[in-house]
Amino acid sequence: MSAAADLDALRHCLEGAVPAAIATVAVDGTPNVTYVSQVHYVDHAHVALSFQFFNKTRATVQVLDPDTAAHYRLSLEYLRTETSGPLFERMKAKLAGIASHTGMAKVFRLRGADIYAVRAIEAVAGAWLPRPPLARSRLPGLRACAAALAAGGDLDSLFDSLLVGLRREFGIQYAMLLMHDGHGQRLYTVASLGYPVSGVGSEIPLGAGVIGVAARERTAIRISHWTADYAYGRALRDNLPADALASLETEIPFPGLEAPGSQLAVPILVADRLLGVLYVESPEDLRFDYEDEDALVTLAHQLALAMRLAAHSTEAGAPMPADATEPPTPARDSLVIRRYGANDSLFIGEDYLIKGVAGAILWKLLNDHQRHGRTEFSNRELRLAPDIRLPDISDNLEARLILLRRRLAERCDGVALEKTGRGRFRLRVDRPLTLLDMDHGGDSGQPVAPAR
Amino acid sequence: MPASPPPDPILSETQVAFLESGVSINVASVSGDGNPYPLLARACGCQVSADRRQVAVLLSATQAAALFAGLRASGSVAVVFNLPSTHHSLQLKGRDARVTAPAADDPARAAAYRDAFAADLARIGFSDAYARAVIPPTDASLARVVFTPDSVFDQTPGGNAGQRLTRT
Structure with missing residues (x-):
């Protein structure tokens, strides 16, 4: 394996389940070797590592397959460091989960995302474990859900169709749909799946937790272990500025799980406009992988287009009917x-x-x-x-x-x-x-x- | 670089015990083609000499072919030792690395190492089969890399990561 394009086949090795070794060359030509807590998939030809102080012009990282233990060596060339923005926030959230899971919550902090081009991938020879049976492909489920959305309908039926589809096709038990407030500073829940109370009407400020960060950065945020850094609880509200809290809906409780092991929030975008966020969660760790993220991002795009279509057809109806004559109402309390x-x-x-x-x-x-x-x-x-x-x-x-x-x-x-x-x-x-x-x-x- | 070895070995007895335990070991060097590129391979055991001045790490020549070429050309080596359950990590560096045939007891050393590594990984939830598969095969390709460590660095994640440690 030498083509950088094969990085797509190694995404499951880049979930941070096993720390990766990284070798670099110091300015004086001597080698340096340590571990890096995260090798993050950027695209088929790029990865990002948590910020490193040492000379990082060139690096070799060795990642492990979390199922077979197979080792892969990636030859990297440093490009740049980002300290904010979608990629940074994706890595920061993921690292918070890894840090919490490995008892390093106070230690692992993302200072920056070092972005590298992948020049070569070497599959190390070894007696690795057999690959477990392939997880069910997410494509048929994606196809079924996309077909349901393409059937159209009003917003109500689109929301229901999507949530029912997520449960049936993806086995997702807990999900929420939140819409972006016209003022732009919060999201409000319009539909949910799996919770004892629907939480419809509850609000999340932009930038708060997994949902708020996905909305603010307009990028998918996925965390595979519980972390206090992104929990929706009293601490989140305590950290809000007073003016933001004053206008926030706090009477209707957020319906989410108390301690989700896995969270995935996907922005619903059309033509760069944020319509809302699709959020799924699970009590299990490592419940959502790159394939789930791909599928949900695609469905969020489908939903955005269907919502746009519904909005165009919504107000072009027939003339208003006369106010209905209602049947007599039985006497009840006022x-x-x-x-x-x-x-x-x-x-x-x-x-x-x-x-x-x-x-x-x-x-x-x-x-x-x-x-x-x-x-x-x-x-x-x-x-x-x-x-x-x-x-x-x-x-x-x-x-x-x-x-x-x-x-x-x-x-x-x-x-x-x-x-x-x-x-x-x-x-x-x-x-x-x-x-x-x-x-x-x-x-x-x-x-x-x-x-x- | 002093011409003769320092009066005291650079490694403490505690550090030696750590290096020889079931820690994860990765060995790095640089390519010797004038265009230095970092090279990396996993080791399957470590032995420190009785006087604590020489360190030998075991590798599979099949997995480490490129690394060995770099070591033969430059002699420059860096080795990181990490206990997965605690994240405690040390890095040793040396300039006189050489690749040699394994010692008679190296296969047994590698087997014992694999047991110890699997025991530590079990503490953080990895299966025995997975932990054992991670470690390079201890077959005919087994070889050792011997070097004199001239510096030791704390690589444990946190504020002191990358700091050079000195014997006091």
Whole structure:
């Protein structure tokens, strides 16, 4: 094996399971040899090593196959060092997992990513172990999931199709889809798979943990061992600046596993615009490999295109139907809904429901219903409504409506949103409502029977 | 470089015990073609002379053919010893390396080394079969590289990595 292009065949040797030896030549011509904690695959002809102080113009690293123990020697030529950016963040996250796993959490810190061209690969002769049976190819699963996405549909069905496909085709048990907020500083959960509570509506600040870093750097981040450095817990929120924390959704808990052994976050990108992040995790170590990463990155691209297509077709529907005449509602207790204008937060009785843009949308719908008896609405009118203050013309209103619909289904007995067609939906109110705007003394609303 | 060996051996008894235990051993040299390129191969055991002045490491000539050519041309050698379970690492350097035939007891030494290496890797979760496969075969290709260490470096990951150690 001598062609650098064969590096693709050795990616599984570059997961950091076994430390690699590295030999270099000092300026005076003498050899130097040590171990390097990470040899990172960049592409078929390049690797990156954690920053080294010694003369590194040329290096030979010896990596081991984690299954067969086969040794490979890579002849490298140093190109440059990066200290920030996607590659750096990918290596930093992976190294945090390796460091934690090997008891070196306080020691292994990535100072820089030294990038090398691979000039030659030598397969060392030896009595290696037989290669275990090939792991199931990820390509048929990728094909099935891509076909489901290509079938199209609205955002709701795209999200469900992808999560169901990940479980069926890839055996993935825990997954989340998060959308990028129009303001650009956070991601909000719109769908999830496998958790006791869906966590729909929970938020992650840009740059926080595996998901936040994948979003900020627009690159896949994969960690194969649990590490405190990327954990989603109190520490993460404690480290946020106060202004970032103030606007963050903290009432809805993030649904993720407490101590995932493996995490993979993949940005959902279209034409360099970040739409969101697909996140999968597992209690097992080393659950996701390069092949899984390839498959999920590809699916995220497919999802991005399907989302773009759905957005174009969403608001081109037929004329608005007349507000529906609802069947008589059985007499039930009145539902008290409070609104606090500072952050558009809504409470159902004593229980927090939602805030922010989704809160503003629901408040408008409830008021239109209460004052005018309206039940039928369109995405387009919400987009144009001055009282909602959508953060950005490109904000994904459809995704916010999904979030709102799911949050209502989980948390509010008596009020629901139902899709009625492309870009249209119905507000269903099954109980008398009392709307209290706490910014106006909480006295603006009167108990009102459902519209008839 | 002094003309005669230093009055005290550069290696302590504790260090010798470490070098001769089940540590991972990798040997480096440079190609002797005027365009020095680093060469590297894994060893399968180590013996330090009774006076602690000479170090011999065992390698497979099949796996280390290029390294041996470099050693014969330059005599320059660097060897790193690393205990996987603790990350404790030492690097020795020398300038007088030569490749010799194995000693009569080297196959037994290599076999004992392989046992010790597998025992350490078992502590961090590697299977016995995997650990044994990592070590070069102790067959007819077994050879030894002998050198006089003239410097010792701490290679344990952390703030002191790469520091030269001196005997006090």
